[in-house]
Amino acid sequence: MPGPHPPISKIKKDDNGSRQAGQFDHGSHLSKDGKTFFFFRHFSIRDQIYLGTILVFFFALVMILILILNNNRVQKQMKFLGFVNDFSLEIQQARRYEKNYFLYGTNLDDALENIHMAESIFIKESEEFSKLLGGKQALQKIPDKILAYKTLLEQLYLLETKGKNRLSIKSFSKEDELKLRGFGRDILTSAQLMAAFEKANLEKTLFRFQYIYVYSFLILLVFLAINSYLLVIRLYSTFKQITIHAKRVSSGDFRPIILRQKVRDEFTGLLTSINDMLKKLDLRDAVMIQDHKIKAVGTLTAGVAHEINNPLNNIMLTVHMLLEDYNDLSKEEKIEMLGDIAAETDRSKKIIRNLLDFARESASTMESVDLSILLKDTLRLLESQIRLSGVQVDLRCAKKIPKIHGDAQKLQQVFINLLLNAMDASIKGDKIQVTGSLGDKANSVKVSVADHGEGIPKDLLPFVFDPFFTTKSKGKGTGLGLSVSQGIIAKHGGNITVESREGRGACFTLSFPIINFPENSIFSS
Amino acid sequence: MSILILSSENKELEKEIGKKIAQKLSFATLNEQFFNKIAARHRLEIKKISEAMNITPSILKLMPAKTWHYYLSCVELEVLEQLLEDRCVCWGLAAHLYVMVISHVLKVRLIGGYGSVSQSGQFSMAPDKMEKHIAQQERNREKWSMAAFNRKEADPGLYDMVINLDQIQVDEVVDTLSMTMGYSRFTAMTYSKKKMADQLLGARVKNTLLKSLTDIHVHVQDGTVVVTTSSMKREKSKKIETIKEIAGRIEGIRYLEVRWNKDIITEAATIFR
Amino acid sequence: MSKPLEILLLDDEVIVGKRLKPALGKIGCAVEVFQDSALAIKRMQEKEFDIVVTDIYMDGVDGMQVLDLVRKKSPRTKIIMITGHAMISLAREAMEKGAFDFIAKPFKPDDLKAVIARAAKALGAPIQFDDKKVGG
Ligand SMILES: Nc1ncnc2c1ncn2[C@@H]1O[C@H](COP(=O)(O)OP(=O)(O)OP(=O)(O)O)[C@@H](O)[C@H]1O
Numbered sequence: 001m002p003g004p005h006p007p008i009s010k011i012k013k014d015d016n017g018s019r020q021a022g023q024f025d026h027g028s029h030l031s032k033d034g035k036t037f038f039f040f041r042h043f044s045i046r047d048q049i050y051l052g053t054i055l056v057f058f059f060a061l062v063m064i065l066i067l068i069l070n071n072n073r074v075q076k077q078m079k080f081l082g083f084v085n086d087f088s089l090e091i092q093q094a095r096r097y098e099k100n101y102f103l104y105g106t107n108l109d110d111a112l113e114n115i116h117m118a119e120s121i122f123i124k125e126s127e128e129f130s131k132l133l134g135g136k137q138a139l140q141k142i143p144d145k146i147l148a149y150k151t152l153l154e155q156l157y158l159l160e161t162k163g164k165n166r167l168s169i170k171s172f173s174k175e176d177e178l179k180l181r182g183f184g185r186d187i188l189t190s191a192q193l194m195a196a197f198e199k200a201n202l203e204k205t206l207f208r209f210q211y212i213y214v215y216s217f218l219i220l221l222v223f224l225a226i227n228s229y230l231l232v233i234r235l236y237s238t239f240k241q242i243t244i245h246a247k248r249v250s251s252g253d254f255r256p257i258i259l260r261q262k263v264r265d266e267f268t269g270l271l272t273s274i275n276d277m278l279k280k281l282d283l284r285d286a287v288m289i290q291d292h293k294i295k296a297v298g299t300l301t302a303g304v305a306h307e308i309n310n311p312l313n314n315i316m317l318t319v320h321m322l323l324e325d326y327n328d329l330s331k332e333e334k335i336e337m338l339g340d341i342a343a344e345t346d347r348s349k350k351i352i353r354n355l356l357d358f359a360r361e362s363a364s365t366m367e368s369v370d371l372s373i374l375l376k377d378t379l380r381l382l383e384s385q386i387r388l389s390g391v392q393v394d395l396r397c398a399k400k401i402p403k404i405h406g407d408a409q410k411l412q413q414v415f416i417n418l419l420l421n422a423m424d425a426s427i428k429g430d431k432i433q434v435t436g437s438l439g440d441k442a443n444s445v446k447v448s449v450a451d452h453g454e455g456i457p458k459d460l461l462p463f464v465f466d467p468f469f470t471t472k473s474k475g476k477g478t479g480l481g482l483s484v485s486q487g488i489i490a491k492h493g494g495n496i497t498v499e500s501r502e503g504r505g506a507c508f509t510l511s512f513p514i515i516n517f518p519e520n521s522i523f524s525s
Numbered sequence: 526m527s528i529l530i531l532s533s534e535n536k537e538l539e540k541e542i543g544k545k546i547a548q549k550l551s552f553a554t555l556n557e558q559f560f561n562k563i564a565a566r567h568r569l570e571i572k573k574i575s576e577a578m579n580i581t582p583s584i585l586k587l588m589p590a591k592t593w594h595y596y597l598s599c600v601e602l603e604v605l606e607q608l609l610e611d612r613c614v615c616w617g618l619a620a621h622l623y624v625m626v627i628s629h630v631l632k633v634r635l636i637g638g639y640g641s642v643s644q645s646g647q648f649s650m651a652p653d654k655m656e657k658h659i660a661q662q663e664r665n666r667e668k669w670s671m672a673a674f675n676r677k678e679a680d681p682g683l684y685d686m687v688i689n690l691d692q693i694q695v696d697e698v699v700d701t702l703s704m705t706m707g708y709s710r711f712t713a714m715t716y717s718k719k720k721m722a723d724q725l726l727g728a729r730v731k732n733t734l735l736k737s738l739t740d741i742h743v744h745v746q747d748g749t750v751v752v753t754t755s756s757m758k759r760e761k762s763k764k765i766e767t768i769k770e771i772a773g774r775i776e777g778i779r780y781l782e783v784r785w786n787k788d789i790i791t792e793a794a795t796i797f798r
Numbered sequence: 799m800s801k802p803l804e805i806l807l808l809d810d811e812v813i814v815g816k817r818l819k820p821a822l823g824k825i826g827c828a829v830e831v832f833q834d835s836a837l838a839i840k841r842m843q844e845k846e847f848d849i850v851v852t853d854i855y856m857d858g859v860d861g862m863q864v865l866d867l868v869r870k871k872s873p874r875t876k877i878i879m880i881t882g883h884a885m886i887s888l889a890r891e892a893m894e895k896g897a898f899d900f901i902a903k904p905f906k907p908d909d910l911k912a913v914i915a916r917a918a919k920a921l922g923a924p925i926q927f928d929d930k931k932v933g934g
């Protein structure tokens with residue numbers, strides 16, 4: 001997983017600016033991450049759910065309020081419609097009596113009573129009426145007309161009670177009668193107009209009800225949908241990231257998980273515990289790598305102890321011959337012999353230094369590593385083992401393989417493991433092919449170790465990278481070699497694969513990403 | 526041209542087999558009787574020598590660890606001196622524990638065979654009691670050999686051959702071993718003789734140093750002597766000096782090095798950093 | 799001293815031959831030096847040597863195979879193994895296969911001379927060699 005390198009950006013924040021704080025540095029970035037989490041706002045999933053629920057609640061409340069208000073209005077309008085109806089009924093009645101009076105001379109007092117009632121209704125609801133009739137001016141019209149109508153009726157009534165006969169009524173002119181009737185009709189039409197208007201209003205309000213119902217339901221739906229979408233997105237993306245990390249961890253890369261989180265939530269807590277766990281695993285892993293290295297150093301030391309005997313023997317023979325024949329030797333011969341001693345001393349030193357370089361306890365340093373040189377050194381370190389096993393190791397490196405970013409000692413440990421495995425599987429005279437080349441994928445380097453030994457049976461192939469899986473006898477193999485190697489390679493962002501056919505040999509291929517930062521700018525990327 | 530070393534809990538049969546083989550091959554024998562000579566040469570008590578060969582020092586035992594180590598070192602030195610001579614059958618001296626690396630020594634472990642001994646009344650115990658007794662004895666020997674040489678005496682990996690006396694008759698064992706001794710595989714050569722000489726030199730250095738010091742380990746390769754020791758830090762340089770002075774007087778040392786053993790705990794603490 | 803002792807010295811380390819040839823020459827040996835075991839074997843087909851001195855771990859044919867070949871071809875030839883990888887099992891194997899002696903590297907020229915002197919004696923053609931210095 002070459003992708004972005006989260007830890008590096010974290011290291012940038014590290015003030016002491018230690019360059020070695022690479023992937024093998026355990027622990028230090030964890031605490032830092034812990035701290036950075038606190039810079040985030042706290043917005044947990046629970047908060048999001050609560051917030052959503054509260055919003056829905058408020059929305060519902062507002063909806064209910066609106067509905068109640070609307071309902072009130074309808075009620076009022078209905079009531080008023082009732083009044084208008086009463087009013088127009090009274091007026092109608094009054095007119096009917098008034099008509100009766102003119103035809104038969106009866107019911108005048110009834111008409112008067114009705115018009116009084118109408119007036120009182122009107123006055124009581126004058127405000128509503130005025131609203132309906134539009135302004136004070138309009139309001140004045142109906143009471144004026146009522147007043148005029150009432151006055152005329154009262155005059156008529158007065159005349160009748162004075163004259164006590166029908167004749168005197170004649171003095172109530174035809175003109176007045178017409179006027180009275182006109183007023184009555186006017187009032188009635190106004191009242192009917194009002195009723196119609198009010199009815200239309202009511203209908204409108206009822207229609208609005210429908211709208212409010214439909215829209216608020218729709219809005220509620222949309223809101224719920226958005227809320228769950230956000231929630232799902234949030235959960236899904238986090239789970240996806242965690243899954244990717246988990247896969248990485250299972251391949252042995254124990255760098256802490258760093259999620260691209262903007263806020264602190266439940267996952268932050270989960271992550272902190274996972275990272276704690278990773279830290280422990282990483283430590284255990286480091287111990288395992290170290291254990292295995294100690295074993296490898298033991299193997300190599302035994303080899304080197306023998307290997308060094310060759311130059312030592314050369315020195316010893318030369319020195320003794322020099323002592324024995326000192327006086328008989330020519331100057332040139334003496335110089336040649338001393339030169340041999342110097343050269344053989346150098347050779348011994350190299351043999352030992354190679355081992356010491358590997359055995360040295362060092363803080364893991366990520367540096368730019370030339371794989372072809374490292375492979376050559378590794379073969380020299382294994383010279384004695386190679387010689388003893390009688391295999392031939394052929395190293396072929398492409399002309400210019402780019403350097404990679406890594407821990408040379410740990411990488412050497414991997415190569416040693418692979419080569420020792422290959423030698424264990426081979427018999428005398430077999431060939432082991434070590435190849436370094438550009439990878440198939442762009443920006444990657446490939447190293448493969450192929451042997452023609454016994455190979456790995458198909459049913460065992462899935463287990464070779466498991467810790468403690470070994471087919472070797474108890475004292476010989478611990479079964480940690482490949483598992484440790486896989487861990488180391490994963491920490492370099494690379495991977496290790498194996499192909500094998502039983503009886504034909506096995507080929508282990510490592511691939512590393514080329515991370516090509518110029519010197520010192522590692523942390524600014 | 527070779528040496529046979531027998532090791533067994535069954536002292537009777539071990540002795541019988543050893544004697545028979547020596548007779549057959551006309552080899553010399555080397556066993557507990559040799560304690561006489563050791564005692565005489567080092568002015569020690571014979572009784573104490575055989576005590577040291579059998580008990581492991583502890584707080585309750587009378588022999589202090591220092592004395593114990595010294596006695597063992599005297600035995601080792603004298604036995605190695607004898608083994609230098611070749612053509613020898615050796616038993617009952619735990620000698621296989623210090624000639625591990627020598628190729629012309631055939632190391633044989635004899636196990637079992639208790640039932641077959643009838644002439645001496647020593648083993649006329651009930652079988653289950655007997656088993657317990659043997660197990661106890663083996664535990665004691667393991668403790669002893671761990672304390673003395675840091676190896677388990679009964680570990681089959683230390684031997685070239687392990688023979689079960691319950692399954693093979695004494696005479697057959699004698700024949701088999703005599704024949705095996707005849708393999709050229711077990712003849713002495715420059716390489717193994719040199720190793721033997723190194724071993725002897727080491728034993729001598731150790732013996733000399735143990736006269737006055739404790740906690741001494743000696744490794745010799747090709748005349749190069751490496752003495753490893755440990756002690757309190759402030760006595761360090763003094764002790765090293767003493768070792769150099771004492772060992773320097775011993776003949777045959779080509780090069781002497783004294784090494785300081787770090788104490789185990791700090792070593793363990795630094796190893797995983 | 800009638801005829802010099804014929805010795806073949808095989809070791810892929812150049813210096814071993816370079817130093818031992820004159821050293822052994824001084825005690826009356828005619829030494830032929832080889833670095834490549836194939837060439838040495840070819841030479842051994844042509845000529846029977848009294849003594850063969852060989853290294854064990856070499857590229858191609860190794861010392862143990864040389865030992866087998868020589869034992870088969872000329873049983874009277876004494877073979878001396880020299881190796882930097884001396885181990886108890888290897889030593890025993892070499893002796894079992896009929897090596898005359900087995901010497902671990904590093905060794906002094908006199909160590910080898912002493913062994914050769916012994917071999918010469920065993921061959922019935924003793925050579926003059928002062929054995930006193932050995933083991934000092
Ligand atoms: N090149 C190979 N050819 C055949 N089998 C192999 C090869 N490499 C590994 N294996 C198999 O995989 C197993 C595990 O290898 P691994 O390196 O993990 O442990 P090991 O070699 O057994 O022990 P250790 O490396 O600790 O000495 C081996 O026991 C062997 O069966």
Ligand SMILES: [Mg+2]
Nearest residue numbers: 417421481482
């Ligand atoms: Mg392995």
